[in-house]
Each structure stands twice: as structure tokens, then as C-alpha cells.
Amino acid sequence: MTSSPAPVIAQVEHLAKSYGGVPAVTDVSLELRRGEILGVLGPNGAGKTTTVECLTGLRVRDAGRVEVLGLDPARDGAALRQRVGCQLQESELPAKLRAGEALDLYGSFYDDPADGRELAARLGLGGHLDTPYAGLSGGQKQRLSIALALVGNPEVAVLDELTTGLDPQARRDTWDLIEQVRDDGVTIVLVTHFMDEAERLCDRVVLIDQGEVVATDTPAGLIASVQGGQVLRLRLATTTPRRALDEALQAVDELAELRVTPPQAGPETSPTVVTPEDEVVLRGGREMVGPALLALARAGLEPVDVAAERMTLEDAFVTLTGRTASPSYQEA
Structure with missing residues (x-):
């Protein structure tokens, strides 16, 4: 017996956003289902970050419809931020701020925060609560970013380019953490330009190129489409x-x-x-x-x-867009 699809908890329809007259997103539509990891994929500059910033209310859209957990991010931003956690691509904390202090600070923003110490221990940061941010390794900073995105007990977590700059082992450790977070009941939007990351983690993927959605499917479905x-x-x-x-x-x-x-x-x-x-x-x-x-x-x-x-997801992306997503591919 085939199980019914998980309920849709967020929808974006024909999203558009420009900066100074330059389009960043021209036509993006997607939906997020409860309990999944949805990958938002594409090369640098494709419009991925702008899309999720409009999804979470950090940017005001120019056109289109966005609804998350029954709320409009542009109108209900304060209420939405109590239910959605974000780890942004350019997240950076003061060098002297200790990891434990950061968790306490972020926890104070929410009505019903998680226990920051317990969360840190679960993410492998229990022994680093007194370590200043500047003293954390790249992998530890990423773990802290995840902890800060989760400290508000969110229903949805948006993780933007989480593993950029990490060594291969730290990337795989972070992948394990993301899967653990999903298994704990958090729906995840994962923004990445790493195709191997999306193929490993995502239940479905949305391919964005030049501000538009190129394709939406499971990783296996996209690969099969060019098989x-x-x-x-x-x-x-x-x-x-x-x-x-x-x-x-x-x-x-x-x-x-x-x-x-x-x-x-x-x-x-x-x-x-x-x-x-x-x-x-x-x-x-x-x-x-x-x-x-x-x-x-x-x-x-x-x-x-x-x-x-x-064929891999990288190959499917190249076939569908004529462009590459991962920085490891350089045109000579």
C-alpha cells in the first residue's frame, strides 16, 4: 500500500526579487513537505540565498506568493521567526563571544527555547562552551551554527551553504548531523551548490539557475531524467x-x-x-x-x-542547464 505524501507546510509561487534593478530571482516556485530535507541547488549567483531569505522573511519579495506554516513572511515575520531557525551563508559571531554565551543569547530570542547546554552536548560541543568563537575549528563553528539554528525549537531549519570551506571529514560529520536533526523531527531546507551533498542528504531537490527553477524532483528522479x-x-x-x-x-x-x-x-x-x-x-x-x-x-x-x-546529480544539472554547479568544475 502506497503511503500518502507528507503535508505541504510551505509554498513559494512565482517569487521575484531584484536589487537595484538587477534581478536576483525572476520566477521561483517550490513547496516544502513536513519531515523532509529539501535541497535548493544551483551555482553561485543563481538566486538560492535570495529565495530562502524571502522564504524566512529576511528579505521582502518584489512579487509572488510565499506562505510558511500558514504565515506570510513579509507580514508575519515576528511570529514566523519563533518557528523557523536559520543558519545563513555569511554567519559570523564576535571573536571573543564564547560558544555557551552565543547559545544563551540566541535562546533569549525565543518564547520556548531548547536547553542550549543539552543541544551543544548532542552536537558534540559540550566541551567547548567556554571556547571563544575565534578559537573554534571550522567544523566546530558549523556545529555551533546548527545549534544556534535549532536553539529556538524550530519546526523548520534553513541551512545555507553549511559545508563550504570544510575539509572532507568535517563535511561528512556535518552531513551526519543534518540527518540527525531531520530524524529528530525538524524539516530542513538545505541550500548548497555541492551536488554530492544534495545527492547524499536530500529527499527532493529544486534546481535553480539564473533566478528560475530548472527542475524539481528527487535526486534519483533527476538523474533518471537524463539517464x-x-x-x-x-x-x-x-x-x-x-x-x-x-x-x-x-x-x-x-x-x-x-x-x-x-x-x-x-x-x-x-x-x-x-x-x-x-x-x-x-x-x-x-x-x-x-x-x-x-x-x-x-x-x-x-x-x-x-x-x-x-550519471550523477552533477551530470543531471549540467545536462539540464548547460552549466556546472560545483566549483570543482572549471571551464578551461
Whole structure:
């Protein structure tokens, strides 16, 4: 027997917001269901943060309809803030403020706050309550950000770019915390440009690009929507002009995208040359791999470290938008 979908507790319809006449969001619609982790995904500057700031009442929308827990954020901001917790992308506390003091301060803003000490212990901060903010590690600061977003006992928590700047282990520890928070009954809106993060954590995702919603589905659903495609990763044995690589592959019918990813993008990286250190990523149809390898061989270009992979959420995003979301992909 199929269970019915969880109730919708927030809706955004045709949201628009501009700054100084420059559109940040032009047409965003989404819904949030109780008990889920909803990912709001897209590249930097896509309009993700503006969307959630309008959702929580931190920004006043120019147009559209927004309702959260039966409240209009623009009209009922004070009441909504008692029920929604936020961790913003640029959150920063005074350097000398101790972690315990921050929890006490934020708790004082709410009518029915959680026990800050108990919350800190549950999030692995129990031994750092007397540590000044400047003395916390990156992972500990993120744990504190989550604690501050939860200290008001919210029904909904909005977490914006929570793992940016963290090392791989700290990112995975933070993912575990987010799943724990959801399991405790908090509905989560997770804003991120990391596709692996969304694929691991989110029940559904909303892809935003250039201020508009590109697609909404489960991570698996979005991947399935572009399935039948193929991803081929390789390196070239010798330094090769980028133009020669483009010309070698231009006759491959099912090739949809060619991307060259330098290990470190910067001023020293030439956009006209592909080195043996650069990763070459090909995306296209199911029958793309053989013809692509054959085309390289005919042009005298030797591929090494060749790997064919399944589609990921990153690949789905590239296919749907023609752009990349994660900063690890750099166009050469």
C-alpha cells in the first residue's frame, strides 16, 4: 500500500526579487513537505540565498506568493521567526563571544527555547562552551551554527551553504548531523551548490539557475531524467592544443559536452592548452564512448586514466542547464 505524501507546510509561487534593478530571482516556485530535507541547488549567483531569505522573511519579495506554516513572511515575520531557525551563508559571531554565551543569547530570542547546554552536548560541543568563537575549528563553528539554528525549537531549519570551506571529514560529520536533526523531527531546507551533498542528504531537490527553477524532483528522479547518457573521464598522455582536442571530437554525434578541468584553475592555467594533469570530461549519449575514443586515436591523441561512469546529480544539472554547479568544475 502506497503511503500518502507528507503535508505541504510551505509554498513559494512565482517569487521575484531584484536589487537595484538587477534581478536576483525572476520566477521561483517550490513547496516544502513536513519531515523532509529539501535541497535548493544551483551555482553561485543563481538566486538560492535570495529565495530562502524571502522564504524566512529576511528579505521582502518584489512579487509572488510565499506562505510558511500558514504565515506570510513579509507580514508575519515576528511570529514566523519563533518557528523557523536559520543558519545563513555569511554567519559570523564576535571573536571573543564564547560558544555557551552565543547559545544563551540566541535562546533569549525565543518564547520556548531548547536547553542550549543539552543541544551543544548532542552536537558534540559540550566541551567547548567556554571556547571563544575565534578559537573554534571550522567544523566546530558549523556545529555551533546548527545549534544556534535549532536553539529556538524550530519546526523548520534553513541551512545555507553549511559545508563550504570544510575539509572532507568535517563535511561528512556535518552531513551526519543534518540527518540527525531531520530524524529528530525538524524539516530542513538545505541550500548548497555541492551536488554530492544534495545527492547524499536530500529527499527532493529544486534546481535553480539564473533566478528560475530548472527542475524539481528527487535526486534519483533527476538523474533518471537524463539517464541513457554516459560520462567519460580521461587525461591525455601529452600536452595538446585545446583546439586539436575540439577538432578531434567535433564529429562525435552523441557528444553533448566537452569540459577540461585543470587541477588548479588560476592565472597560470592556459585556456588554450590541455596538459596531462588536466581532466577531460565528456558527457553524451549511451553510444558516445566508442566513437569518442576512436576519434581521439585517429587524431593521434592518446587517452590515459580512462573511466566511464554512471550519471550523477552533477551530470543531471549540467545536462539540464548547460552549466556546472560545483566549483570543482572549471571551464578551461
